[in-house]
Amino acid sequence: MSKEPVAVxxxxxxxxxxxxxxxxxxxxxxxxxxxxxxxxxxxxxxxxAVVIGKAPDFFEGVMMPELYLADAxxxxxxxxxxxxxxxxxxxxxxxxxxxxxxxxVHGTVLTLAYEKQxxxxxxxxxxxxxxxQQPLLAGAGGFFAPHVRAYMRRTGAPDTVGSLVAYKDRRNxxxxxxxxxxxxxxxxxxxxxxxMLWDPIRYSETCPxxxxxxxxxxxxxxxxARSPRPPAWLHGGAMRSEPTLFAGKDCVSPRAGKDCAAxxxxxxxxxxxxxxxxxxxxxxxxxxxxxxWLENLGFxxxxxxxxxxxxxxxxxxxxxxxxxxxxxxxxxxxxASGMIxxxxxxxxxxxxxxxxxxxxxxxxxxxxxxxxxxxxSMWLVGAEPPSS
Amino acid sequence: MRPIRDVAxxxxxxxxxxxxxxxxxxxxxxxxxxxxxxxxxxxxxxDIDFTCSGSTDYLAGRAFSFTxxxxxxxxxxxxxxxxxxxxxxWALYEAWTKLLTGDADTALVYAYGKSSPGSVRDVLTRQxxxxxxxxxxxxxxxxxxxxxxxxxxxxxxxxxxLAGVASRSRTSAAANSHAQLRGSVxxxxxxxxxxxxxxxxxxxxxAAAVILAAGERARELCERPAWIRGIDHRIEAHGLGxxxxxxxxxxxxxxxxxxxxxxxxxxxxxxxPFTSQEVVLRKALRLADDVDVNPSGGALAANxxxxxxxxRIGEAAARxxxxxxxxxxxxxxxxxxxxxxxxxxxxxxxx
Numbered sequence: 162m163s164k165e166p167v168a169v170x171x172x173x174x175x176x177x178x179x180x181x182x183x184x185x186x187x188x189x190x191x192x193x194x195x196x197x198x199x200x201x202x203x204x205x206x207x208x209x210a211v212v213i214g215k216a217p218d219f220f221e222g223v224m225m226p227e228l229y230l231a232d233a234x235x236x237x238x239x240x241x242x243x244x245x246x247x248x249x250x251x252x253x254x255x256x257x258x259x260x261x262x263x264x265x266v267h268g269t270v271l272t273l274a275y276e277k278q279x280x281x282x283x284x285x286x287x288x289x290x291x292x293x294q295q296p297l298l299a300g301a302g303g304f305f306a307p308h309v310r311a312y313m314r315r316t317g318a319p320d321t322v323g324s325l326v327a328y329k330d331r332r333n334x335x336x337x338x339x340x341x342x343x344x345x346x347x348x349x350x351x352x353x354x355x356x357m358l359w360d361p362i363r364y365s366e367t368c369p370x371x372x373x374x375x376x377x378x379x380x381x382x383x384x385x386a387r388s389p390r391p392p393a394w395l396h397g398g399a400m401r402s403e404p405t406l407f408a409g410k411d412c413v414s415p416r417a418g419k420d421c422a423a424x425x426x427x428x429x430x431x432x433x434x435x436x437x438x439x440x441x442x443x444x445x446x447x448x449x450x451x452x453x454w455l456e457n458l459g460f461x462x463x464x465x466x467x468x469x470x471x472x473x474x475x476x477x478x479x480x481x482x483x484x485x486x487x488x489x490x491x492x493x494x495x496x497a498s499g500m501i502x503x504x505x506x507x508x509x510x511x512x513x514x515x516x517x518x519x520x521x522x523x524x525x526x527x528x529x530x531x532x533x534x535x536x537x538s539m540w541l542v543g544a545e546p547p548s549s
Numbered sequence: 550m551r552p553i554r555d556v557a558x559x560x561x562x563x564x565x566x567x568x569x570x571x572x573x574x575x576x577x578x579x580x581x582x583x584x585x586x587x588x589x590x591x592x593x594x595x596d597i598d599f600t601c602s603g604s605t606d607y608l609a610g611r612a613f614s615f616t617x618x619x620x621x622x623x624x625x626x627x628x629x630x631x632x633x634x635x636x637x638x639w640a641l642y643e644a645w646t647k648l649l650t651g652d653a654d655t656a657l658v659y660a661y662g663k664s665s666p667g668s669v670r671d672v673l674t675r676q677x678x679x680x681x682x683x684x685x686x687x688x689x690x691x692x693x694x695x696x697x698x699x700x701x702x703x704x705x706x707x708x709x710x711l712a713g714v715a716s717r718s719r720t721s722a723a724a725n726s727h728a729q730l731r732g733s734v735x736x737x738x739x740x741x742x743x744x745x746x747x748x749x750x751x752x753x754x755x756a757a758a759v760i761l762a763a764g765e766r767a768r769e770l771c772e773r774p775a776w777i778r779g780i781d782h783r784i785e786a787h788g789l790g791x792x793x794x795x796x797x798x799x800x801x802x803x804x805x806x807x808x809x810x811x812x813x814x815x816x817x818x819x820x821x822p823f824t825s826q827e828v829v830l831r832k833a834l835r836l837a838d839d840v841d842v843n844p845s846g847g848a849l850a851a852n853x854x855x856x857x858x859x860x861r862i863g864e865a866a867a868r869x870x871x872x873x874x875x876x877x878x879x880x881x882x883x884x885x886x887x888x889x890x891x892x893x894x895x896x897x898x899x900x
Contacts, residue, residue, distance in 0.1 A: 164650050185680055217612035218634065223683070224607040224675040225634055228884040231784045238802065241784040241889070242643065245606075245634040247613055253631055257643055264649030265553050280679075286612050402600075402630035404620040417627035424629075532616050536630075 168385035168392035171201030171378030177341040180279035187233035193374035205235035209267035214254030215496030219286035248531025251499025252538030275374035276494035306359035318467035326448035334487025336516035366448035373494035393507035397428030398540040499529025557767040557774030561863030566755035566851035576621035598653030603637035637859030638881030661756035662855035694741035697825035714824040722846025755853030775866035779807035782891035797833035800890035816877035818861035
């Protein structure tokens with residue numbers, strides 16, 4: 162028994178901004194879905210099923226919003242699934258949709274992820290009450306800052322590396338019309354002079370809070386043959402989870418991330434990720450996570466990730482471009498952020514990434530993570546159909 | 550449409566569903582059930598290829614509530630795992646698709662829900678259109694009453710017949726030690742006309758777990774696997790004003806796609822929290838009078854939110870495991886007035 166090959170034939174996203182006061186949640190998601198359908202030159206009636214994801218319902222204050230969004234997404238009379246795996250959800254949602262095609266349940270599936278953070282207060286949504294979590298964590302930055310510090314101590318990385326990532330990603334974002342932050346006057350000095358929020362994480366090294374949605378059209382071999390533009394083919398996809406906190410957990414380089422990448426590489430026949438993969442869109446909400454994930458994903462040996470960043474390898478014109486779109490550091494509608502990474506990987510191998518296109522990108526990795534570095538989802542897409 | 554791979558329910562476990570479980574966390578409520586299905590199959594967590602859960606943060610009153618349950622599952626070494634913010638029946642659907650791809654041969658599916666900490670009628674209003682409807686706080690019983698009124702006005706049922714549904718369900722539940730409302734239960738006063746207390750589900754806490762396995766693996770793990778011959782789910786418009794509340798086209802379409810109409814079923818486990826919804830579903834699913842509907846007592850006997858749909862699949866499967874049914878239909882619902890419906894058709898090997 163072999164799986165049906167899966168292709169991405171449509172990608173759509175909204176212009177991500179701090180607050181989309183001109184549209185409802187339904188209007189926001191429909192905009193992204195409509196653009197994905199237009200890209201694929203398909204209509205609502207071509208869609209067999211809808212798979213939707215977002216991060217906690219508390220972020221907008223709507224319980225199980227897929228029920229209310231069924232009409233806006235043309236899902237009436239169709240199957241509709243709602244995925245929630247914390248920050249990795251955008252990636253997981255795409256993978257659940259992928260399985261519907263790979264398992265030959267449906268031929269063409271619309272998958273979409275969103276967050277309209279302006280509708281509510283994400284900081285409140287993330288602040289779990291005692292006794293569920295110890296106090297003093299002060300949001301996501303407070304949780305991750307000690308792990309960044311541990312990385313610096315473990316690897317001896319100079320404290321300038323984080324600012325290099327932020328400076329690079331914000332410049333990449335200037336080439337992406339959908340990115341939230343367009344800081345035309347950005348300089349490295351400005352990043353380094355920005356206020357310290359959670360030592361060692363500075364203000365300019367953190368992600369914004371965005372309203373936005375991202376959608377993709379996934380289809381089978383027959384659907385890909387009808388695609389008006391080059392499809393992106395799925396070569397490997399995987400999810401891995403591990404507990405939030407326990408004595409044996411490596412918060413700097415979680416094993417779930419390593420295992421997830423290894424599974425994707427096995428499926429895709431990747432033996433040397435640094436050589437075999439042309440570009441990476443990874444989930445970097447705080448700048449230091451670029452060098453950390455470079456090691457976790459096998460692009461650098463342990464302790465060596467920061468050297469790739471420092472030497473310019475991860476720049477848009479470098480040998481291994483990372484976060485060509487501007488990344489989570491420039492755009493963060495939390496529930497959609499993982500899917501934007503997956504979608505950017507697809508855009509790159511389709512040659513549809515516009516000004517931030519990496520020339521000759523044939524195999525690109527999309528990466529997402531969530532929770533306390535405990536949920537991982539990744540996919541590797543290619544310009545050519547998978548061989549097996 | 551016949552699935553490309555044979556997948557079966559090989560084990561099912563559920564808690565005793567209770568009005569309150571103050572002394573237990575969600576994880577503590579879930580753990581015995583997880584161990585029950587693992588013990589029944591002899592599997593360890595590390596033997597499971599894929600894990601998927603269903604729950605909702607809005608019952609727990611905190612974001613990311615499912616992460617705590619994951620810690621309880623024992624996700625070390627790391628596991629392949631996912632979560633739907635839906636009834637566990639849809640987690641089972643996701644796991645089924647994963648098994649169809651061939652990437653996994655076994656899956657653990659679980660769901661839990663504690664309604665006791667809050668007012669579930671109020672909580673469920675937060676599912677409604679957030680701009681135009683939710684601000685009015687129409688609660689789940691009031692919306693179900695609208696549906697019941699529409700049915701009575703259409704001549705599809707009357708209050709006496711609804712009382713009969715309630716009585717039959719709770720009489721059946723007398724044999725179900727997990728059920729919350731069992732035996733003779735008075736219809737009581739009106740809650741929202743025309744629904745009386747007896748027409749409404751009990752509010753309760755509970756958890757359930759299922760193990761799925763594909764092909765030969767299923768036969769190794771279970772003497773009589775409950776094969777999923779078909780499973781499908783469909784959603785309808787959210788706005789009640791654009792739906793015919795006396796009908797359930799989504800349930801009918803899901804049943805058709807699941808192959809339910811190809812041959813008669815002997816047993817049907819319907820997720821109908823209100824008596825009037827059983828009337829709608831019997832018609833949409835074309836259930837003949839001789840079909841044994843809700844021998845477990847159904848959602849009128851125990852309705853742990855986010856769990857009750859998975860329990861229907863589990864109960865139907867358990868009857869096949871025990872040899873008391875050869876072909877059974879299981880149904881789950883979500884959303885106001887049966888907005889979203891899932892139908893699975895389960896069969897045992899011929900005897």
